Amino acid sequence: MASQGDELSKRCPECNSEHLVRDYERGGELICNDCGMVVEDSFIDQGPEWRAFDSEQDDRRARTGSPMTFLSHDKGLATEISWSNKDYYGKRIPHKNRAQIYRVRKWHQRIRVSNAAERNLSMALQMLNDIGAKMGIPKDIKETAALIYRKAVEKNLIRGGRSIESIVCASIYAACRKVNLPRTLDEISKASDVNKKKIGKAYRHLAKELSLNLKPTTPYSYVAQFCNKLDLDKQAIVVSEEIVRKSIEAGISSGKGPTGVAAASIYIASVIVGKPRTQKEIARVSGVTEVTIRNRYKEISKILGIPGME
């Protein structure tokens, strides 16, 4: 199981939370308990895990009937063209023909690789569009995500088992962050059916290799979108933001996940404006646990001097 409290000096680079936990079941990954980002990889080589994930995906694809070759062009190549000096029937190829056969194979390989790359790209962009649509992401943010994805392809970052799906999701996550309309890993994970940790890892990889330099998110960036999802109006947003401001001034948000501070502020604001939402409802749209909302609520209500709201 995960243990916590042993990484007191570290903060999540994504949300500034100090609430980091080590998951010893997964080889000691350091995970942000607030936003779900994998802050540090496990001590153990990730190779076998990636491969297992890929074969899992292959199975899924095989079941749904879409071609497997999208995922790994090498696989198709390996089964189709043998690199030995034997022909299809296992007879040795005469020496004089070898050079020619080698050229044909080489040429065949190049075509296959470029076709596979194009197919991969078009599949990835289609996927990006679908996931973006599911999440209600506007066109310009999807374009930004596509640009980030293309850069990842150019820099050859989609390899070593890192699936296309997780890089697509990471591109969407990064694009939303870039325009300061962050979406939670939870939300992208739900829309894409890709594991949250895999998205987080792929994102960290992108951020590092493409030097994205995105600043940590703040509670403000989540207030409007969470309120919209809760069907709360402008007044609730304004009051929530005011509560966020007071929380930040009082130092409550320091080292705490921004989604938790936003969620608790909205909880209080919804009561103040007479449109109360339950902690459960807020937990659902924010991806923050009810326990975290309650903890932040207690801290914030203390500085606001509003007892007995629970």
Ligand SMILES: [Zn+2]
């Ligand atoms: Zn975090």
